[in-house]
Amino acid sequence: MIIEFSVGNFKSIRDVATISFQKVKALKEPALQNTFATDGYELVKSAVLYGANSSGKSNFLNAIGFYKWFVINSSKSTQKFEEININSFELSDATKEEPSYFQSIFLIDNNRYRYGFEVSKEKIHNEWLYYSKKTRETELFFRHFDEIEIHDEFIEGEGLETKTRENALFLSVVAQFNGEISSKLLKWFKNLNQISGLQDQSYEGFTLRMFQNSTLNPIVKDFLDKADLGFTDLMVEEFDITKETLPSNMPDKLKEKLIIDLKGKKGYNIVSIHNKYDKNHNVSGTEFFPFEKYESEGTKKYFRLAGPVIDTLQHGKVLVIDELDARLHPALTTAIVQLFNSNETNKKNAQLLFATHDTNLLNSCTFRRDQIWFTEKDYGESTILFSLAEYKTEDGMKIRKDEAYEKNYIAGRYGAIPFIGDFTNIFTE
Numbered sequence: 001m002i003i004e005f006s007v008g009n010f011k012s013i014r015d016v017a018t019i020s021f022q023k024v025k026a027l028k029e030p031a032l033q034n035t036f037a038t039d040g041y042e043l044v045k046s047a048v049l050y051g052a053n054s055s056g057k058s059n060f061l062n063a064i065g066f067y068k069w070f071v072i073n074s075s076k077s078t079q080k081f082e083e084i085n086i087n088s089f090e091l092s093d094a095t096k097e098e099p100s101y102f103q104s105i106f107l108i109d110n111n112r113y114r115y116g117f118e119v120s121k122e123k124i125h126n127e128w129l130y131y132s133k134k135t136r137e138t139e140l141f142f143r144h145f146d147e148i149e150i151h152d153e154f155i156e157g158e159g160l161e162t163k164t165r166e167n168a169l170f171l172s173v174v175a176q177f178n179g180e181i182s183s184k185l186l187k188w189f190k191n192l193n194q195i196s197g198l199q200d201q202s203y204e205g206f207t208l209r210m211f212q213n214s215t216l217n218p219i220v221k222d223f224l225d226k227a228d229l230g231f232t233d234l235m236v237e238e239f240d241i242t243k244e245t246l247p248s249n250m251p252d253k254l255k256e257k258l259i260i261d262l263k264g265k266k267g268y269n270i271v272s273i274h275n276k277y278d279k280n281h282n283v284s285g286t287e288f289f290p291f292e293k294y295e296s297e298g299t300k301k302y303f304r305l306a307g308p309v310i311d312t313l314q315h316g317k318v319l320v321i322d323e324l325d326a327r328l329h330p331a332l333t334t335a336i337v338q339l340f341n342s343n344e345t346n347k348k349n350a351q352l353l354f355a356t357h358d359t360n361l362l363n364s365c366t367f368r369r370d371q372i373w374f375t376e377k378d379y380g381e382s383t384i385l386f387s388l389a390e391y392k393t394e395d396g397m398k399i400r401k402d403e404a405y406e407k408n409y410i411a412g413r414y415g416a417i418p419f420i421g422d423f424t425n426i427f428t429e
Contacts, residue, residue: 001043001107002192002318002351006116007063008101012056014089014382016101019060021047021351024370024389029401033343034368039110040134044371046340049355050362050409051375052418056383057355060375061322064194064353067102070119071189075172080165083121091381099125108188115171115185117143123166129154129185140181143170156180191315193308197323197354200304207307208268212236216310223306227332229299231272234291238266298327309336316348325358333358337366362406369399374416388414 001021008016023035023042035044049057066086074084089095103116110133117127127143131153140154148161148170156179157170164173175182195203210216211234224234239245241262246255270291278284292300305321312319319340325333333356339345340352361367372388388399391414399405399414408414 001038001041001316001349003041003043003105003107003112005064005067005104006101007060007067007103009088009095009098010063010066010100010102011059011087012054012089012377012381012383013059013063014092014095014380015384017060017383017385019047019049019353019373019385020370020387022370023368027369027389027401029368030364032341032365032368034341034371036349038349039107039112041107041112043349043351044368045346045349046337046352046354046367047371047373048337048361048367049353049373049375050357050359051355051416055375055377055416056385057375058322059383060385061194061320061353061355063102064192064320067104068189068192068194071115071169071172072186073172074168075164075176080167082167084119084123084167086119086121088120089382106188108184113185117169124169127170129171131181141170154181156182191317192320193312193317194320195305195308195322197301197305197321197326200301203304203308204300206311207304208236208270210307210310219310219314220306223310224303227302227335229295229302231274231289231295232286233273234303235271235273237269237271239269241265241267298329298332301327302332305336309339312350312352313339313346314348316350318351318353321352321354323356324354325356330358330360334361334366337361341366359406359410362409364401364403364405369401372405374414376416 003022004018004020006016006018007013021043023044025042034046035042049060051057070084086100088098088100099118099120101116101118103114105112105114107113112132114130114137115128118125123145124143125145127141129140130137131140132138138153139151141148141150141157143149146166148157148164150157150161156177157174160170160174160177164170171182171185175186207220211220221233241259243255243259245267246258272289272291272295274287274289275283276285276287289295308319311317324336337352340350362372368389370387370389373385374388374391375383375385378384388405391399393399393413409417
């Protein structure tokens, strides 16, 4: 489970911005199933990001993606002296040459871990790992440039200091040598699922494998059936990958390379099955359509999301989605969110963090105030992040639980919306 994530000096984010999954106990919310208690913490099951275009929602979620990727891959995907693909906030002279900051707090096996690092394009400046069983925090290691101080509780890291390049994370290196704690942490990072709601094609294979699994197939089919997508079933046609089955407009050299690289593997076509009707509107048979060609973009996206959503819920993982609502009907977006907020469908306390422009979700029946977050730019064009639970009006009053969140947000009461100019004179001479 994740407790909080922080990032600073990254892309449009200048000052450290933190999103927290901790329940704000002072709030008296309607009776919802949106929270859970574990290991002495009360956490929310989901959190949503709203904000104008270019306000920094995607940058904040991209920070989580970089954080995860760098922890998993820095020791094996970068070479000595190779530049790190990191972008700092470049609109301030004070931060342009400073390192970017990343930190998360999370729970594994009744232990609370706090892990973070500061990194520039050239090297790791600082890196730290702490854990606590109850209240007192214990340092496992602290790194300042090439100096790494290891404590007794992290004996697995001893002797690996000299094997850690300046552009690689110490935690990643120790995990490469099968350290017990570090391997456990890397597994947590690998279970942090992050997907894009705009580039969902890459998740089709994952969903397809679940669909073809005899144990998981009924769950995937139920997920699809309840969405009323029009087809009655799907089937998968496998084929050998040959020069003839590859796209006709693909260059021959690329075809030859793919045939070698994919030797022994199968290609597949998804076919959607629809009912066919007679003149009296009675079912008279079935019709088969190529899924990719005939189904809507929203239907294809919902199918592709099925795998990551179901996997996250089944195993109590964390799922981060940018642009969840893109190409989806608001009812489907709401249904996915409610899967996470429900005790019945989210028995493993999986967590969802997503960005959206769908204001239909902005109501007290769907979210608590501490689940709703906003991004907006300050006067220095830097992203700031704040929750509805902490927001105060001009007269210093907090937002009430019975307010019309959607109406007030659209009206600009909470900020985090674009300031639209007058379009009427664009085409006047």
